[in-house]
Amino acid sequence: MSFRRRWRALEEEMESHRRLAAADGFPPGSRDRSPEATRERVREQWAWRWWEDAGRDVRFAVRGLRRSPGFTLTAVVTLALGIGATAAMFSMVNAILLRPLPYPRPQELFTASQWYTAGSYVFLRDHTRALDLAAYSEEPERYLRLPDGEARPVESAAVSANFLRVMGVEPALGRGFAAGAQRPGQGREVLLSHAFWSTALNADAGVVGKEILLDGAPYAVIGVMPAGFRFPSPKTEIWVPLPLDPASASYWVGQMMPLVGRLRPGVTLAQAKAEQAALRRPEAEAAAGRMSSTAFRLTGLRPLRTAVLLDVASILWLALAANGLLLGIACVNVANLLRARAANRAREMGVRRALGAGRGRLLRQRMTEGLLLAALGGAAGVALAAGAVALLKAWLPGDFPRLAEVRLDGRVVALGVGLALACGGIFGCLPMRGGGPRQRMAGGGGRGGPLLVMVEVALSAMLVVAAGLTARSLIRLAAFDPGFRSAGVLTARVHPNPAACRPATRCRQMYHALLQRVQALPGVEAAAVVSDLPYGRTQIATFEVTEHPSPAGERHRLAFGTIVSPGYFAAMGIPLERGREFDAADMTAGAAVVVSRAAAAQLWPGEEAVGQTIQVDGERTARRVIGVVGDVRRSALPYTALRGVSEGIYTLYAQPMLPCAPCDTPPVNLSLVVRSAPGHPLTAAGLRRAVGEAAPAATVDQVMPLAAAVSAALRGPRTAVWLFAVAAGLALLLGAVGLYGVLAYQVAGRSREIGIRMALGARRATVLAAITGQGMRLALLGCLLGLAAALLGAQVLGSLLYGFNPRDPLTYAAVAGLWLAVAALASFLPARRASRVDPVRALRCE
Amino acid sequence: MAPDPIPLLPGTLDLLVLETLRWGPQHGYGIAVAIRSRSGDAFQVDPGSLYPALHRLERQQLVAARWEQSEQKQRVRVYRLSAAGRRHLEGERKKWQRMAAAVAGVLTPPAREPQP
Numbered sequence: 001m002s003f004r005r006r007w008r009a010l011e012e013e014m015e016s017h018r019r020l021a022a023a024d025g026f027p028p029g030s031r032d033r034s035p036e037a038t039r040e041r042v043r044e045q046w047a048w049r050w051w052e053d054a055g056r057d058v059r060f061a062v063r064g065l066r067r068s069p070g071f072t073l074t075a076v077v078t079l080a081l082g083i084g085a086t087a088a089m090f091s092m093v094n095a096i097l098l099r100p101l102p103y104p105r106p107q108e109l110f111t112a113s114q115w116y117t118a119g120s121y122v123f124l125r126d127h128t129r130a131l132d133l134a135a136y137s138e139e140p141e142r143y144l145r146l147p148d149g150e151a152r153p154v155e156s157a158a159v160s161a162n163f164l165r166v167m168g169v170e171p172a173l174g175r176g177f178a179a180g181a182q183r184p185g186q187g188r189e190v191l192l193s194h195a196f197w198s199t200a201l202n203a204d205a206g207v208v209g210k211e212i213l214l215d216g217a218p219y220a221v222i223g224v225m226p227a228g229f230r231f232p233s234p235k236t237e238i239w240v241p242l243p244l245d246p247a248s249a250s251y252w253v254g255q256m257m258p259l260v261g262r263l264r265p266g267v268t269l270a271q272a273k274a275e276q277a278a279l280r281r282p283e284a285e286a287a288a289g290r291m292s293s294t295a296f297r298l299t300g301l302r303p304l305r306t307a308v309l310l311d312v313a314s315i316l317w318l319a320l321a322a323n324g325l326l327l328g329i330a331c332v333n334v335a336n337l338l339r340a341r342a343a344n345r346a347r348e349m350g351v352r353r354a355l356g357a358g359r360g361r362l363l364r365q366r367m368t369e370g371l372l373l374a375a376l377g378g379a380a381g382v383a384l385a386a387g388a389v390a391l392l393k394a395w396l397p398g399d400f401p402r403l404a405e406v407r408l409d410g411r412v413v414a415l416g417v418g419l420a421l422a423c424g425g426i427f428g429c430l431p432m433r434g435g436g437p438r439q440r441m442a443g444g445g446g447r448g449g450p451l452l453v454m455v456e457v458a459l460s461a462m463l464v465v466a467a468g469l470t471a472r473s474l475i476r477l478a479a480f481d482p483g484f485r486s487a488g489v490l491t492a493r494v495h496p497n498p499a500a501c502r503p504a505t506r507c508r509q510m511y512h513a514l515l516q517r518v519q520a521l522p523g524v525e526a527a528a529v530v531s532d533l534p535y536g537r538t539q540i541a542t543f544e545v546t547e548h549p550s551p552a553g554e555r556h557r558l559a560f561g562t563i564v565s566p567g568y569f570a571a572m573g574i575p576l577e578r579g580r581e582f583d584a585a586d587m588t589a590g591a592a593v594v595v596s597r598a599a600a601a602q603l604w605p606g607e608e609a610v611g612q613t614i615q616v617d618g619e620r621t622a623r624r625v626i627g628v629v630g631d632v633r634r635s636a637l638p639y640t641a642l643r644g645v646s647e648g649i650y651t652l653y654a655q656p657m658l659p660c661a662p663c664d665t666p667p668v669n670l671s672l673v674v675r676s677a678p679g680h681p682l683t684a685a686g687l688r689r690a691v692g693e694a695a696p697a698a699t700v701d702q703v704m705p706l707a708a709a710v711s712a713a714l715r716g717p718r719t720a721v722w723l724f725a726v727a728a729g730l731a732l733l734l735g736a737v738g739l740y741g742v743l744a745y746q747v748a749g750r751s752r753e754i755g756i757r758m759a760l761g762a763r764r765a766t767v768l769a770a771i772t773g774q775g776m777r778l779a780l781l782g783c784l785l786g787l788a789a790a791l792l793g794a795q796v797l798g799s800l801l802y803g804f805n806p807r808d809p810l811t812y813a814a815v816a817g818l819w820l821a822v823a824a825l826a827s828f829l830p831a832r833r834a835s836r837v838d839p840v841r842a843l844r845c846e
Numbered sequence: 847m848a849p850d851p852i853p854l855l856p857g858t859l860d861l862l863v864l865e866t867l868r869w870g871p872q873h874g875y876g877i878a879v880a881i882r883s884r885s886g887d888a889f890q891v892d893p894g895s896l897y898p899a900l901h902r903l904e905r906q907q908l909v910a911a912r913w914e915q916s917e918q919k920q921r922v923r924v925y926r927l928s929a930a931g932r933r934h935l936e937g938e939r940k941k942w943q944r945m946a947a948a949v950a951g952v953l954t955p956p957a958r959e960p961q962p
Contacts, residue, residue: 006901009923010897010898010901012921012923013874013897013922013923014874014893014897016873016874016875016920016921016922016923017874017875017878017893017897019920020873020875020876020916020918020920020922021875023918024879037894038892038893038894039894040894041892041894041895042894042897042898
């Protein structure tokens, strides 16, 4: 019966008692107390015994722990590490993976696995009844100038007019896009993110209705989005209408966009899929070769949440698993400490049992001590987790999905408390195994020791293998030849005044003057501009090889398109393999293109690429290949979302390839790349000064060595892997210390046996070999178990290894060697100490 | 005026309750009244002790309890002694008698011979 029900029954009973007493004519106040006093007394009696015992146990446990501060500190810190790491990781998993996306009815939001052109989107939007479909696109960098303020680059997203309706959000201020905003010539409207509005505009509500300049063109601010809205990227600062102009060159080619759809009321996913399967490609578009054979239906429909979290889900789960294993190791370590402590107190316990203390009473006391330790460890762990979460949020890259939503909430604290309680329960029970009073009086470790050694070694070997594999994959990642030489190269992003870039020739002249000025600086070997640095944004160019056209209606060839100035390959250290580089004459002469080695091999297999021609979609004339250069890695990672596009084509900024944002102007913002001679480093200040002299209207930012830009690009994957590696590194530490502790303690417990054997004439070497061999056997067994588990588990690590072999024998051998060395040392050193003790003293000891 | 009440020795309340119930089922108030009258007003049972004791005995299955209608048409909880309670009472009664005799023996002035 629950306490509450018992209490209510008792209340009723006492009420009837009072009525009966009153009926008997007893004055209620004489001996019977007031109802409150009676109630108080009952409460006291019921709770008293329990509290009394618990209080005595806790006082006893506190006294015991205070008597051995070293033990207490070690145990609490170990537990705090395990619980803190697990709770911190869980708070990430909880906020990022478990909580629903912060939009109304998020389970109705779906996205396709494929991206679509504007034309395909319009077709799908008009022919899909099951879903309300919106398109969004993260735009190339744009340049925003406030009415009376300075200009700055902003992260912008272009979205279809129904985007807000599909996502289910309303602007916090102002209104959303009007239905006609996507028509050509319309849509000079912009929505601001809450963060941008608060920081750049000081949360000025009067900004709605004002005008701002975006890349030099006037836009009306129509609203501010709510604070929690961060889509498509956590970094998005402004939203503009997505232009859908069938007359535009990029309507059917080039720009590809992800789509997001909301299931209409009462429609199931299966119905939506069936509807898509029934869609047919319109004849007219097929004949015109405008809609490829896959672009007329939504494929691979999946929840938006899955798509958003695709990159981080596996890493977060893995990191959580690693931290859980770490907690296991911490628990084993503390259990072992407690075991050693129990053995030290075996005599005390034996005496107490002999004096009549019940077995249950002693167990309860032990449990209390374990729970108290666990509670201290849990409290410290939750505090540690709070710190770790703050650290992670500061440290992880800003575009890590849903990072802003991560916090230490009730669920995380509950997990911490639960873990602490579980650990405490385990600690309390564990040392009781194997040991009646007699064994305890005799001292020694009891059973369970070998098991602890094996569990310890197996768990930590598993984690350390994982750490070794990820660390080696990181090293390999950093050492991978990117295809360019970053040493001695300084880069910067140039934002010219948009007014200075109309007409386009003026912009070109500005860059020409700028490059001339920079090339004249002392020590500069080469200087050039480029649309985007490697590992930065990428533009996909679609084109046809004149000699080998694709079948009608099929997808055109794709390649990474980069716009450069003459001298770019020299400045970047990209080797020229065939033909020639761009030169000044190409700036005015006919259209030229340089292709990468991979592109040449794929487009003209077995042929000479130089001299061939390609037809870029949307361009009037074909481009002639003048040279082939080495391949450059497009992404910091061996795989990208654009798998299968590894080829690059380069064009001059005087003749940029289509499509570019507004297709009749060249790209405005370019990156400057300057290579200096060794010993003549160009400083950031020097570069800024030179740009300031040559192009006073332009602003410069992101001035940094190319090496720094490269490592910034690697930062995302690195931090993700580090999440995992930190847990594994801690496992190495805790595991090694723990293994040493368990083994050394076991051997120390046998010092009497060693003494007897020595006294009986055993040779020292024999005894040492026997003792060390026993420890090694246990460690070896545990190690084999751990390595086998790691071998099975390594497959799930795949995504973190970036192509590194998850069965790399070197890593496994190194881990096995490491643990065996720790085990050997941990058995040998105490055994040697024991064997040096005078046998007579060892015998007398007990 | 009744004599001053004496405080109950610890552990005796259960015994008194069980003994009272040996005479037939009774509700809590009735038990309190019976103990008071049979002890000549020496023991005045505090309801704050009585009801927890009754619940404890019920949990130990020494008594059984049921809500019933009293003669005055009141809802009361009536307790009756179980078979286990009867056995327990007899055991405790013997212990108590031995203890009372022993205590009395110890406390008896030395001039008189100790009782066997």
